[in-house]
Structure formats: structure tokens, C-alpha cells
Amino acid sequence: MTPYDFIYKVITTLLLNDNTFIYPRFDKYTGHLIGLYPLKPITVEIVIDQSDQYFIKFLFENGDTYTLPYENIIHLRKHYGQNDIFGGNGSSGDHEAILKTISINDSLLQGIDNAIKSSMQIKGIVKMNGMLSETDKKKQRELFDSALSDSVNTKGSSIIPIDLKSEYIPLDVDPKLIDKDTLEFLQSKILDYFGVSVPIFTSKYTEEEFNSFYESTIEPLAIQLSEAFSIGLLTNNQLERGEEIIFYSERLQYASWNTKVTAIEKLMSLGIMSLNESRALLGLEPIEGGNKRLQSLNFVDADKANQYQVGTEEPKDENNS
Structure with missing residues (x-):
């Protein structure tokens, strides 16, 4: 792991979990530092023994559990709150506020997607004047589909001719898109949570x-x-x-x-x-x-x-x- 990767992993874990833990490994004979290992546990728990010494218990994804003296671990935390050791609400981080904003942003994006799809759907209705049997209705629909397909494939147009027996009734499709100010507000709110402005995010x-x-x-x-x-x-x-x-x-x-x-x-x-x-x-x-x-x-x-x-x-x- 390069120094860049090491710092990247440490800071990423800190931002995601509000806590990050690094295990320094020393040579047992010389006492020289051998390496620094950023840890990625599933759960972290503080254990206090009878002599009031603090230990930190890690549970990892593979099921392994390790309990180490707290003083032997490099611990960084992002916030200080209810928990004296981990700050915030615990070692896993509490991102309820930012998750709400991200959820709203996702809902808006889905709304834009639905608006675009609706604008590409039915634009009008062709009304057939007169009483038609089921067979005639099916035949007229096939003729309409054939005329539309021929117009699109040969002329690149979705306009088709109709006779006096038919009446075209347009449908008013007016999809509502989200205004620019609302989208920019949500984007800046998400970036502000991590201390990043829009110019920094866009490298401008x-x-x-x-x-x-x-x-x-x-x-x-x-x-x-x-x-x-x-x-x-x-x-x-x-x-x-x-x-x-x-x-x-x-x-x-x-x-x-x-x-x-x-x-x-x-x-x-x-x-x-x-x-x-x-x-x-x-x-x-x-x-x-x-x-x-x-x-x-x-x-x-x-x-x-x-x-x-x-x-x-x-x-x-x-x-x-």
C-alpha cells in the first residue's frame, strides 16, 4: 500500500464511520515500527477490565475477533457527542441527516426520469366515428399501427394521415421538471456535510x-x-x-x-x-x-x-x- 492509498483509506473510513482505527505493528525484538494497518471491522466495542484499563474489541467480516489495549491503537474520530470514546452515537457513524437529503435527491431524480418517460408516451387518441365490431376495431388498430410504423421507418416521422371517419384528439402532456435552484440546493447540502463546496467538487x-x-x-x-x-x-x-x-x-x-x-x-x-x-x-x-x-x-x-x-x-x- 502506497502512502497515498494509506491516507486515502484512513480518511475514507473516517468520513464513512466517523471513526477510523490504525494498528501499528512493531518488531518484538528491536521495537522498530514494521507497518501501519488501517482496520475495517464490522463492530467495535470498548471493554474495561477490573483495573480500569481500556481494551478495544474488533469483530471483522470473516468472523475473527481481536481484543487489543486501547492505547496500542491509533484512533481518529470525527465528532464528539454522546459517546465518550467514539463520539456521536457509536463507532459505526450516524449519517441520518445526510441520508435524508440523499433520499430526497434520489426521489427528485426518479421524478425527472418519470417526467421524461411520460413526455414520450401517448400524445393523443384516434377516435373512430361510428359503431365498430370487435373485428373492425382490431382491423383499424392494425391499419393504424402499420401506418405509424411505415411513417417512422421510411420518413422518420410519427405523423400519419387519417380519413374523415377518424378524429384525432390530442392529449395535453405537461411533465413538471424540478427547477435548477432546488437541485443545486440539494447538491450543495450534500457537499456541505463533507466540507466540500461546489467549486471544489467540480474542480473550478x-x-x-x-x-x-x-x-x-x-x-x-x-x-x-x-x-x-x-x-x-x-x-x-x-x-x-x-x-x-x-x-x-x-x-x-x-x-x-x-x-x-x-x-x-x-x-x-x-x-x-x-x-x-x-x-x-x-x-x-x-x-x-x-x-x-x-x-x-x-x-x-x-x-x-x-x-x-x-x-x-x-x-x-x-x-x-
Whole structure:
């Protein structure tokens, strides 16, 4: 599984179930991390033993059941609600609100389908003036079907001639379609549930719209992943030393060309970006020696700013004089 597939599966499970669980596997001899496994259980249950230690019990589709210490599992949740562990109403997720909207949307689509079908059905009635026997009715119907079939197949038309003994009575078929505003409202309501706007969904977003999407949806997920993986994979000593696992997202990759160039001009002069980092931002390959950081001479250490400005010397150490 590639890193892309791994993150894709984790986030998909989180959005579907409001919870996602990752099992980190360590080498029993060296303690080194071997792999990370996104779990897809059918049911999840919290078990508390007599010493108040929390365990998590998984039931999988093949019938296997595993009970593991809760602290050994990386757990991400989407909401916090009635359940202290899983948030919401449980580990399986509660999508009642969005399911109602999807059901309404499906009903509207079926209505459109039925309206289209009804518009292609009977347009009128041919009334035969006079009393006809069942045999004559059958004969007239066959003649009508034959004339209609011949008109469609040879002339590409559904218009047929009728004589004075027949009378055509048109039927007023007026199928009602759903207005555009209603359909757009339902679509946006479904997308809003997942924090996605219509421009993002259709890939027709501006730079400002993407920045808004990043800050409201992508960045919170990145922060949540970073914190959960740090707690799940690092020891208490590592956490106390300030070590952490960070999920970075290359936000500037989606910026406009002008924004990228401006960022490079500003950040390179401060020594924040290297040559290769700047080239990568522009979609260029790295170069040899490109990991150097260049800095403008127009900047000075704040502690030495006064000395630089007035030309005073640094005080000498009396022990070294």
C-alpha cells in the first residue's frame, strides 16, 4: 500500500464511520515500527477490565475477533457527542441527516426520469366515428399501427394521415421538471456535510476558494492525523522532548504562478527555502548543490541591530582582556 492509498483509506473510513482505527505493528525484538494497518471491522466495542484499563474489541467480516489495549491503537474520530470514546452515537457513524437529503435527491431524480418517460408516451387518441365490431376495431388498430410504423421507418416521422371517419384528439402532456435552484440546493447540502463546496467538487475553484477549503477541511484533518499518530507511535519521553509526527500538505502547490513566485522571492531572502525547494514549487527537477539556503544581507540579528546601526563595538570579556 502506497502512502497515498494509506491516507486515502484512513480518511475514507473516517468520513464513512466517523471513526477510523490504525494498528501499528512493531518488531518484538528491536521495537522498530514494521507497518501501519488501517482496520475495517464490522463492530467495535470498548471493554474495561477490573483495573480500569481500556481494551478495544474488533469483530471483522470473516468472523475473527481481536481484543487489543486501547492505547496500542491509533484512533481518529470525527465528532464528539454522546459517546465518550467514539463520539456521536457509536463507532459505526450516524449519517441520518445526510441520508435524508440523499433520499430526497434520489426521489427528485426518479421524478425527472418519470417526467421524461411520460413526455414520450401517448400524445393523443384516434377516435373512430361510428359503431365498430370487435373485428373492425382490431382491423383499424392494425391499419393504424402499420401506418405509424411505415411513417417512422421510411420518413422518420410519427405523423400519419387519417380519413374523415377518424378524429384525432390530442392529449395535453405537461411533465413538471424540478427547477435548477432546488437541485443545486440539494447538491450543495450534500457537499456541505463533507466540507466540500461546489467549486471544489467540480474542480473550478479560484485560489481564494481553495485556500478556504484548505483551512476549513484539509488543515484540521492534517492536525488531527499529526496528533493521533504522535500519541500512538511515540513514547512518553519522546513526547516530553517535543518530538512529534507531522503530516505536511504542500499548500503552495495549488497556488497561482504569481503567488508561487512572490513566495519564493520573500522566503528565499529570509533563508527559509532552499534552491531545490523553490524549484520543486515551480515543478522543476532538483539540481546538484541546490539544497543550499541563500539569505539577503539586508537582514541582521535583532540582538546586534543597535551595534550594526551606530557602529558600537561589542563589550569585551574582562577575563579575556
